[in-house]
Amino acid sequence: MTITRPTKKKSIIIGLILSALIVSGCMRSSPVIQPPQIEGMFWQPDLATTAPKGNWDLLGVNTFVPQWSIVESKSWFDLDMDFPKWEKNINLKKLNQKPWAENIILGLAGEYDEKTARANVVNLATHSKKIIEQTQSYPLKGYYFPVEADPTWICVDDLAKAINILAKPVWISIYSAEQTPHHLDSWLRSWLPEHTGVFFQDGVGVGTRTPEQARKTLEQLQLEFGKEHIIIVLEAFRPKKNGQFRSAYPWEIAEQLKAYEGQKVYIFDGPHYMNRWTVYAVTLWYKLRYGS
Template sequence: MHFFQSEMQPPQIEGVFWQPDLKTTPPKGNWDLLGVSTFVPQWSVVQNKSWFDHDIGFTKWDKNINLKQLNQNPWAENIILGLAGEYDEKLARSQVVQLAENSQQIIDKTQSVPLKGYYFPVEADPTWLGVGILGQALSTLPKPLWVSIYSAEPMPEHLDVWLKSWLPKQTQVFFQDGVGVGTRSPQQARLILDDLQQEFGSENIIVVLEAFRATKNGKFRSAYPWEIIEQLKAYEGQKVYIFDGPHYMNRMSVYVVALWYKLKYASNTRVN
């Protein structure tokens, strides 16, 4: 039987993701109004080029940011640093070993930066038959370490068994809710989340709220505030990370969601 353990407790919007690109560098926003204090740049290095001005042994993109300056933003008091990745999923999966080696280099070069943890940006789903190599790569990297998973099935069976078959112990997981891509409803995502947390623990499986929606031309738009609110209602009592703030949650969207949050949960909690 599925149930909501903390039905009336507010969702804790702890973090936002960011896929670095030239348009949104440096990232700017007001996500702290939602309670966000953790920022997750999805990659430090992609296509063997660094998004950060820190000398980590890679050539740099035309725009880059300073990690210590990023840390000064109220929504980035904590940083979970994305490591080495690729834009193309198939390419990333085929180069997991090399990406893990590059990631270790990044970790070695960022020891002077206070970080909450690391995120290895090679995403996994049950169709990846060679996912064991990801588990092996993760086991070589220091903790705290995060990885993300998704499923193209609305209600995948035995997702917990699949995850347990390759995930190294002490590795934490971001579960992409699949609502933004149209795979499932927020309520279905919550049921999957509950099942995974029952097996791995609530602190080890965190839901990622997809703050976008697919359009008919195959692209994506920002989710409307009321769409995000429907997701947050389903994730009551949970820590929530938003994907992704700089691209899909502008200042006005944040104001609307923050106002709803304050009105709904005024007696439970306070949003800064």
């Protein structure tokens, strides 16, 4: 077995990361703290990250959520469907063998552009129904319909119609551009079909709110819908000045996880923002704080 030892430069970087984590309060402060349960990892398939590789299982991840099976009417998976395929394809059975993908919530049909997706939500649901029919033999945990909703979507009832033609269990995701959104629970109650799971995007990665504010909104939603039906999505990225995004630093992710103690957490997204060294650092912080 060949052991790859970190270079001097990497050793210095790791030391700085660990120091920052300790300063940020990584040591376990109380034996009664309920740690966050890092269950899932999102992935937006693209050619640069296909096939996905990572060590997210070190964080406890056992559920993988590829955001789309079909996007722009092209398939990311080697399923037998009447759609052209992207240049690279993913084998669903091989993906299921990864330790961080023991369970798969399969993303259905979507679009890269949000406006296009919303305008064609019913057609996307029709395509998604075909995907569900083709994957009945796979031991999937559920499905994710990748047309995101927020309170500015006037025709959000179209999303409800789309969800109603899909097999359960199905999940969707919501977000809000308001720092402390008012009546988000009432808005969701006004249209969400029963037995639909909801991923709430924390908004920390895009700079909308702090982790503590995200936790408060999450609890308001869970009070209305139940803890098992509303799960927070930790955005593992941060905005840059040029309008692009960078990976969140380990200590930034640690601050989010501290705010979400006692909660089930999904992370967005591993292949783009959670490389091996980040996972190692966050895993060490987790063990130091929670002792497991």
